[in-house]
Amino acid sequence: DKGSAAAIPINEVDIAYVTPVTIGTPPQTLMLDLDTGSSDLWVFSSLTPSTQVRGQEIYTPTKSSTSKLLSGHTWSIRYGDGSGSRGSVYTDNFTIGGLEVRSQAVQTALEVSSSFTQEQSLDGLVGLGFSTLNTVRPSSQLTFFDNARPNLDEEVFTADLKYHATGSYDFGFIDSKKYTGNITYTAVQQSPGYWTHSLSGYSVGSGAFQASQISGISDTGTTLLYLPTAIVTAYYRQVQGAQNSQYYGGYVFPCSSTLPTFTFGIEGARFTIPASYINYTRISPTSTTCYGGLQSSSGLGINIFGDVALKAAFVVFSGTNPPRIGFATK
Numbered sequence: 001d002k003g004s005a006a007a008i009p010i011n012e013v014d015i016a017y018v019t020p021v022t023i024g025t026p027p028q029t030l031m032l033d034l035d036t037g038s039s040d041l042w043v044f045s046s047l048t049p050s051t052q053v054r055g056q057e058i059y060t061p062t063k064s065s066t067s068k069l070l071s072g073h074t075w076s077i078r079y080g081d082g083s084g085s086r087g088s089v090y091t092d093n094f095t096i097g098g099l100e101v102r103s104q105a106v107q108t109a110l111e112v113s114s115s116f117t118q119e120q121s122l123d124g125l126v127g128l129g130f131s132t133l134n135t136v137r138p139s140s141q142l143t144f145f146d147n148a149r150p151n152l153d154e155e156v157f158t159a160d161l162k163y164h165a166t167g168s169y170d171f172g173f174i175d176s177k178k179y180t181g182n183i184t185y186t187a188v189q190q191s192p193g194y195w196t197h198s199l200s201g202y203s204v205g206s207g208a209f210q211a212s213q214i215s216g217i218s219d220t221g222t223t224l225l226y227l228p229t230a231i232v233t234a235y236y237r238q239v240q241g242a243q244n245s246q247y248y249g250g251y252v253f254p255c256s257s258t259l260p261t262f263t264f265g266i267e268g269a270r271f272t273i274p275a276s277y278i279n280y281t282r283i284s285p286t287s288t289t290c291y292g293g294l295q296s297s298s299g300l301g302i303n304i305f306g307d308v309a310l311k312a313a314f315v316v317f318s319g320t321n322p323p324r325i326g327f328a329t330k
């Protein structure tokens, strides 16, 4: 079995990517954010207070002949940006890109935080982290990938996220048309449940490659790239007028500044993030000050290889035993 679906940027700066999924019988289509940094599949639903719904598509379990309440089960999740949601649980048929999982746990929101209400183009998340992170209690539930895995031609899913364009997620196969050269794999540390691995080092612009093991998580649900302060200061030292702004909560610079590229290593392979990916966005529509796509991870307790890094590569999340992650140029 296999599936393939679009990864569509929700705004003009790729703040998040959504993928059409169908739930239930007859199928209800929602646009969900596939997130390798978490393991809950939750949706805006008919149970979400109408005051908290603003333009999102909702899943209505009572309209589906295949929905079943998972009675007595609840969930509650908090994300790295402080947003969160909680609710109850149904099982139902769930499809991504033609790949169907029967009785997938679908977590229906009874409450969502304001940042979710404000984002009308995002109807929920599909966690693709390891199922150990799932927050459903009293019994935790399996992710879509873990449920699909036994029927997949190959125990993998791939992410081909693109800069200011629609990319794709594939399940159960590796599409050789989507990358060039070889895929370089590296070991994944699956506890506590993230796709945790190391970079083999980095370089700024045309500078020398600095070999050093940098551990972090490949997280399709995080917008930016968060790395140790030493690396981030070395990068912005090359940017005229850059400063670490307390006010804006990160590195900003004049939008007219010339930015260097940023290269990261996976084992012996090298992946270069174009400067345009790091010139992330104006701090306000009319401002001439821009916010960087590379920010410091100090205070986070973890380095996060978010979309700014992942969209510079074709990424293979391999559920083999032991799990591993692969990167290829494209």
Ligand SMILES: Cc1c(C=O)c(-c2nnc3c4c(C[n+]5cc6c(C)n(C)c(C)c6c(Cl)n5)n(C)c(C)c4cnn23)c(C)n1C
Binding pocket: 015, 016, 033, 037, 079, 080, 081, 082, 083, 119, 122, 219, 221, 222, 223, 224, 300, 304
């Ligand atoms: C430790 C950490 C993060 C860990 O992951 C993180 C972060 N970075 N993007 C996202 C997230 C996203 C992607 N995302 C980011 C957005 C931002 C910054 N803004 C203004 C909007 C409207 C966003 C939307 Cl709709 N979507 N989503 C959907 C969720 C649930 C996220 C949770 N955290 N998150 C931040 C900012 N930090 C500090």
